[in-house]
Amino acid sequence: MGMTMTQKILAAHAGLDRVEAGQLIEADLDLVLGNDITSPVAIKEMEKMNVDGVFDKDKIALVPDHFVPNKDIKSAEHCKCVREFAYRNKITNYFEVGEMGIEHALLPEKGLTVAGDVIIGADSHTCTYGALGAFSTGVGSTDMAAGMATGKAWFKVPSAIRFNLVGKPSEWVSGKDVILHIIGMIGVDGALYKSMEFTGEGVKNLTMDDRFTIANMAIEAGGKNGIFPVDELAVAYMKEHSDKPYKIYEADEDAVYDEEYTIDLSTLRPTIAFPHLPENTKTIDEIKEDIKIDQVVIGSCTNGRIDDMRIAAKVLKGRHVAKGLRCIVIPATQAVYMQAMEEGLLKIFIEAGAVVSTPTCGPCLGGYMGILAQGERCVSTTNRNFVGRMGHVESEIYLASPAVAAASAIEGKISCP
Numbered sequence: 001m002g003m004t005m006t007q008k009i010l011a012a013h014a015g016l017d018r019v020e021a022g023q024l025i026e027a028d029l030d031l032v033l034g035n036d037i038t039s040p041v042a043i044k045e046m047e048k049m050n051v052d053g054v055f056d057k058d059k060i061a062l063v064p065d066h067f068v069p070n071k072d073i074k075s076a077e078h079c080k081c082v083r084e085f086a087y088r089n090k091i092t093n094y095f096e097v098g099e100m101g102i103e104h105a106l107l108p109e110k111g112l113t114v115a116g117d118v119i120i121g122a123d124s125h126t127c128t129y130g131a132l133g134a135f136s137t138g139v140g141s142t143d144m145a146a147g148m149a150t151g152k153a154w155f156k157v158p159s160a161i162r163f164n165l166v167g168k169p170s171e172w173v174s175g176k177d178v179i180l181h182i183i184g185m186i187g188v189d190g191a192l193y194k195s196m197e198f199t200g201e202g203v204k205n206l207t208m209d210d211r212f213t214i215a216n217m218a219i220e221a222g223g224k225n226g227i228f229p230v231d232e233l234a235v236a237y238m239k240e241h242s243d244k245p246y247k248i249y250e251a252d253e254d255a256v257y258d259e260e261y262t263i264d265l266s267t268l269r270p271t272i273a274f275p276h277l278p279e280n281t282k283t284i285d286e287i288k289e290d291i292k293i294d295q296v297v298i299g300s301c302t303n304g305r306i307d308d309m310r311i312a313a314k315v316l317k318g319r320h321v322a323k324g325l326r327c328i329v330i331p332a333t334q335a336v337y338m339q340a341m342e343e344g345l346l347k348i349f350i351e352a353g354a355v356v357s358t359p360t361c362g363p364c365l366g367g368y369m370g371i372l373a374q375g376e377r378c379v380s381t382t383n384r385n386f387v388g389r390m391g392h393v394e395s396e397i398y399l400a401s402p403a404v405a406a407a408s409a410i411e412g413k414i415s416c417p
Helices: 005-013 039-049 073-088 103-109 124-132 141-150 175-186 201-205 208-221 232-241 306-316 334-342 345-351 402-411
Strands: 024-028 031-035 060-063 118-121 135-138 152-156 160-166 195-199 225-227 259-264 271-273 281-283 295-298 326-329 377-380 396-399
Touching: 005 024, 005 118, 005 135, 005 195, 005 225, 031 039, 031 103, 031 141, 039 073, 039 141, 060 073, 060 103, 103 124, 103 208, 103 232, 103 334, 118 124, 118 141, 124 135, 124 208, 124 225, 124 232, 135 225, 141 152, 160 175, 160 201, 175 208, 175 259, 175 271, 175 281, 195 208, 208 225, 208 232, 208 306, 295 306, 295 402, 306 334, 306 345, 306 402, 334 345, 377 402
Parallel strands: 031 060, 031 118, 118 135, 160 195, 160 259, 195 225, 295 326, 295 377, 377 396
Antiparallel strands: 024 152, 271 281, 271 396
């Protein structure tokens, strides 16, 4: 009986020839990640351990991104805690304001995540790095503390679901539509504690930004991780961004999967997740009524990369957001911000009546930079639309791609280019 891609990575990092689903292992870590919300808790837990510093100052990344630039005194204190810990332990990969970005866009861009790595992060969307063929997953702050202290973590080896992707997406259909389609199909617990392994000839028709988006939202289907094969495009991305050695793992031909699905990308349509769960999906063709909206957010660790900025700008160019509607655009990193500026995308956004923010997670978690009032509706390119996620418990969030979000901003209702 063969192993899946994820199982091979975990076996190698546990020093074992093979592992099986359900097996408990202790694995070596290549990177431990924390942000300004989760790191202070981990730091306090680590202090209780009475350990002498971190296991490896080069294998920890601290990215203040949720409430940064600080929105209030409490967030400033959190960031101060992280900053002082980073300086005290000489953490190589601490990213201050001006260098930071939204963590899950920043780390691949900085070359800190590569194929074959085992990565934990005290943030649920750490599964993003599976786009590069790494095993990456979110953990609690206590596990982050143990990881920073020892460089190891315990895992229960996950079983897997294989998604065989075929065909090529049509215009205006992106990775966001693919993952929303999948979550709508299997549900928010359809991959509970399982590895979502994406394969098939259709993978070549997905950009790296598409793949990051799909892996990012594996957790919204309950997945332990999402992972893609390492093809020429992934190798080119790693060579451009990183000087770290990487290792390519491939699933055995006789690997065991709990379920297998084939998805024809050419048949997918722009897909929207209605309140209040990511599984509550409809295609643009299934929406028969006008759903008027008050706000649009284009950004986040899911859809704040340069491809997303370009798609939104293509839709918004020469047009204007609906009167009375707020459109907030958030490039995910300083590099994305700079590239968008050099390509003239920021000018397009501002001329269209949008505002452009520095990198932040802000509105995604109801933090700041776009809080919703009672009864307000928002189309957002973020990853969660739970009750009260972006503000008032009686507000509504509709998850969509940058193309749908931009078109909706122009029309003042859920629309497609």
